[in-house]
Amino acid sequence: MAHLLNSLDSGYQSFYIDKNKDETWLSRTYNDTHEFKIQLKKLKAHLNKCIQDAEEDELNATGNVKNINNEKEILKRAKKRGLVISKLNKASRQWNNNVTKQVKLSGIQYNKFKNQTNMKSHNGDLDSVYINKISEEYKNDIYLAIGYHIARYGLGEMQTVKRNEIETYLKDVYGLDEKVAAIYISMTEKINNIKTYNTKDCINDYDKNSDIYFEIYLLDIMILIKDKNILTTLEYLRKSTSRSFFNNKSSIIVEKISPFLTKVMLGLEVENIDELLNQQVDICVDLVSKDYCKQNKISFDSSLFSIILSGIISLQFFIKYNNIQKALHVDWTTKNELPFNVKLPESVSKFHSIFICPVLKEETTIENPPYSLPCHHVISRKALDKLSKNGTISFKCPYCPVAATISKTMKVNFILL
Template sequence: MELNSLKDAFDRVAKKQKLSCCKTQEVTDQIVQEIEKAIEVIQSRTLDYKSVLADLKKNLHKIAPLCQLEGTQKELNIVLSKYPKALEKVLNPDISKAYRNIEFDSHTVNHIIASHFYQHGLFEVGDCFITKSGDVESAAAMRSPFQELYQILEAVKSRNLELALKWAATNSDKLKENGSDLQLRLHHLQFVKILQKGRRDEALKYARTNFASFAGNHMAEVQKLMGCLLYSDRLHESPYARLLSPTNWDIVAEELTRQFCNLLGQSYESPLSVTIAAGVQGLPPLLKFMTVMAGKKQEWQSMKQLPVPVELDKEFQFHSIFVCPVSKEQSTDDNPPMLISCGHVLCKQSINKMSKNGSKSFKCPYCPTDINATLCRQLNF
């Protein structure tokens, strides 16, 4: 919401600046036009140049360029002076207010940072970091698989699918378990690549050799590729021209990276990237809270739970959670969600509190049903 207000403020500045520029250009064009007219008259020598200059001065006075520009410039200055204040209000320049003194395992943190460098292909940076952190023993184990990945990706960039096909064939069973059609996509690209060169017979032979195992689950895709054979000499003008798009290679490269990381037991996005992105989203409410709690820093440092709700986007929600509607607390292993007989769900501690540890029945807070605590069942999300 705050970012929307900041965007609106920026749009107002941009609009006023555009109006100011347009007005300035309009007045400048008028001045240039009058001067050019005066020059033409002087060059024709039909009149005395003094009278021409006097007329020019008179016309420029009528145009009144400064008066015309003052209004738009004043409006621009007003919105420009307000914009920095809007920035400071939304984008707190001192994020250290939300800092908490928490001890981290340095070995784990170093491992996460180094893994981030290797996962993004920054091998020299990763090696340098590992050397500085003194954890050289784990470097080879982290670096080796990602070196293989980037060798494959570099080959794919060069439109060479040999390494990618070899890796996919080696891991075909695991890819099927993950529900990935990466192997078919790679064969798809190789088939089109051969056909694009006009080698129709070779493409047909490749299809017979590699597409048979995919016909059961991907018949429509295989049939579409077979249709390309009819246009082998003019594929770019055929109904299948979209198969030549470079975007197809980018999509396969991304899927290859995703599946490669998945088989390594790692996420497609590095933990460091996810942590930073989530932190950026969660920072504004924490800074607001710290502004309210000014002067109570010690209390902030001792808190065991976040004092304010921090809403994150769906990409940061990795598992289901349940918040008890009575206690407003998130469920835990010790305080799991419980299904009561009327169909509503409460946390175990809330049920125990309302039923005096199961010694008596209680009324559901959402409906008038009497609930027997012994009949409540634990839910697993």
């Protein structure tokens, strides 16, 4: 999988002419064609001028107008016509060669990329690769992870469905708590409001000095500029902008708002406003989602996606391990631990799932989970039983003077926020 990801990355980069990804071969073809059209227009103007001059010469030769027969002038115009035709032939050949070359290169790169994406990483039955099947007791956790994923990313497709019906669906089908479902539904409503340019309620939820408020404020300005409401834009800037709003944001304002404001004042049209507006919507959606997840203590990323991606990447290691196992007739007996290391991308490895008990110096497991004391120090279940003598006495935290009983402790679950 790592090899496949690198191949796909290099294949994707090959669509571009340079490493900076500024221009693709197809965009170069488009630019060359546009330049060729400009040259044709110029040459057309030259040819029209030559035709007009030729007609004047013909009239002069018949004596209908003042005779200005001049052999040198006629030769000069004939030379000019020859030069125009020569330029036309040169521009045509150059454009044809460039387009042919660029289309050929693009075709080669697209075919390579298609072959890489269709390449199978494993031939045969995948069930023979990973023999440790998922236990039935974890099936509910899988359904719950699917529910969280749908609640996080799939509710945008259910805008016409009533809120209580969505909550009931997530609870009955995936076992998602109604309170948690309500949190995700509210976040989806916020995101949809931003995507539909309805930012009035959303912007009022944030402090005027916050980065989120500023980005939504900038989005509002872009929306007004796109609608070409010059007076409304100026009125919005006047009413919604206070002196404190500019604190610590002068450089950003000069970079982002000043160009828009200047063009509005001059009555000029803002180029690629649709593209800039879509980029600003993405920025606002990302900031609002992260802040909402943080405030409500829910995961920003999908656990289901992270788990599936980790499984796909680790597949090649399981294949290699199975081949070694069959050849050497060896087995791995340790539970809850792989016999090899899997290098995962940073996006799915921002935290480490292993917790070592600081008292007994051993790794926590499903049978020996971590527990939090009233002082928030964390130890393993075995250490907790040992200190409390199986819950019969109170005890002092090993790391601070706070006393604790087993009834005041809580089981710890590590999640990625």
